[in-house]
Amino acid sequence: MSDEQARLGQLRDEIDRLDREIMDLISRRAECAQEVARVKMEAHPGEDVFFYRPEREARVLRRIKESNPGPLSGEEMARLFREIMSACLALEKPMHIAFLGPIGTFTQAAALKHFGHSVISVPLPAIDAVFREVESGAAHYGVVPVENSTEGMINHTLDMFMSSPLKICGEVQLRIHHHLMVSPEHKGEEIVRIYSHQQSFAQCRQWLDAHRYGIERVTVSSNAEAARRAAEEPGTAAIAGDMAAELYGLEVLATSIEDRPDNTTRFLIIGREEVPASGNDKSSILVSMRNKPGALYQLLEPFHKHGLSLTRIETRPSPSGTWAYVFYIDFEGHVDDEQVSKVLSEIDEEAVELKRLGSYPIGVL
Numbered sequence: 001m002s003d004e005q006a007r008l009g010q011l012r013d014e015i016d017r018l019d020r021e022i023m024d025l026i027s028r029r030a031e032c033a034q035e036v037a038r039v040k041m042e043a044h045p046g047e048d049v050f051f052y053r054p055e056r057e058a059r060v061l062r063r064i065k066e067s068n069p070g071p072l073s074g075e076e077m078a079r080l081f082r083e084i085m086s087a088c089l090a091l092e093k094p095m096h097i098a099f100l101g102p103i104g105t106f107t108q109a110a111a112l113k114h115f116g117h118s119v120i121s122v123p124l125p126a127i128d129a130v131f132r133e134v135e136s137g138a139a140h141y142g143v144v145p146v147e148n149s150t151e152g153m154i155n156h157t158l159d160m161f162m163s164s165p166l167k168i169c170g171e172v173q174l175r176i177h178h179h180l181m182v183s184p185e186h187k188g189e190e191i192v193r194i195y196s197h198q199q200s201f202a203q204c205r206q207w208l209d210a211h212r213y214g215i216e217r218v219t220v221s222s223n224a225e226a227a228r229r230a231a232e233e234p235g236t237a238a239i240a241g242d243m244a245a246e247l248y249g250l251e252v253l254a255t256s257i258e259d260r261p262d263n264t265t266r267f268l269i270i271g272r273e274e275v276p277a278s279g280n281d282k283s284s285i286l287v288s289m290r291n292k293p294g295a296l297y298q299l300l301e302p303f304h305k306h307g308l309s310l311t312r313i314e315t316r317p318s319p320s321g322t323w324a325y326v327f328y329i330d331f332e333g334h335v336d337d338e339q340v341s342k343v344l345s346e347i348d349e350e351a352v353e354l355k356r357l358g359s360y361p362i363g364v365l
């Protein structure tokens with residue numbers, strides 16, 4: 001036996017021993033989670049028990065990232081623990097997660113990044129369908145896109161909050177990489193048409209103008225639908241992500257063709273209950289103000305006065321009248337914080353309407 005083989009043999013024995021230890025520890029952790037479920041059910045007999053605890057998960061993942069000794073990165077370690085917790089939660093209660101489908105979309109990738117792979121993910125054809133699925137109780141939570149760093153807000157999602165009773169329970173950000181892809185069967189053929197979602201075309205506009213100028217661009221309902229069509233139709237290509245390429249067996253001709261290298265989409269987790277403070281939270285509100293001089297100043301002044309950071313303010317036309325507006329505001333803090341409750345009660349005095357959309361942990365992953 002060579003020195004190399006002898007050394008590899010020792011190291012692999014050590015890895016086998018460690019794997020057994022890791023497995024025993026994960027099994028003990030899973031038993032604890034099962035016990036947690038029993039305690040929760042005993043404490044709330046006959047009630048709707050909330051097994052998923054976003055504030056607890058955020059704390060666990062933050063602690064893992066902060067205390068990770070390396071050599072794996074904090075992100076990588078948190079991702080592994082994300083999957084362990086996902087499997088533990090599935091033992092307590094299998095979670096149904098509705099997302100803007102079809103399967104293979106970036107929203108599904110975001111749902112799996114946030115909840116891990118042990119959930120049952122349910123694709124739905126539109127953003128309002130995701131809201132309805134969660135409102136009716138058919139799904140425990142939903143995942144919808146809310147803003148993209150290149151293209152701005154997803155207005156449909158913002159507008160749904162005006163009428164929906166749902167709460168925001170979390171957020172997750174996903175780096176969006178778009179690829180130009182074709183079916184390997186039709187690879188040699190000239191591309192006469194490119195399919196994609198309107199947002200993806202917008203995020204790759206400069207690349208397309210520089211590299212595929214003059215080719216017909218056809219907008220479809222999702223990237224996954226674009227990939228499905230490209231898989232079937234000779235002479236076509238799709239702009240979509242890795243999941244869609246894999247799902248439809250497409251070959252990537254050009255990778256990461258998004259115009260901005262930091263192209264990121266933020267998604268919201270929507271649910272039926274409010275989330276307790278996790279120690280590093282964000283809140284979202286909808287406010288409609290009277291149409292009078294200084295209204296915007298009056299709305300923002302309490303944030304300045306009480307030292308709260310705004311992370312986003314967006315204006316949407318109000319459904320109640322022409323030229324009336326609703327402000328969608330994200331800010332740091334939790335509704336249970338003293339400063340936040342002062343700000344909200346000051347805004348409430350001036351506003352026509354103030355709707356609290358929820359406080360939730362700032363995305364960890």
Ligand SMILES: O=C(O)C(=O)C[C@]1(C(=O)O)C=C[C@@H](O)C=C1
Nearest residue numbers: 033036051052053056085088089
């Ligand atoms: O701490 C809880 O309440 C649990 O249910 C345990 C646990 C975990 O595995 O750590 C599982 C699911 C929850 O979403 C949060 C944490």
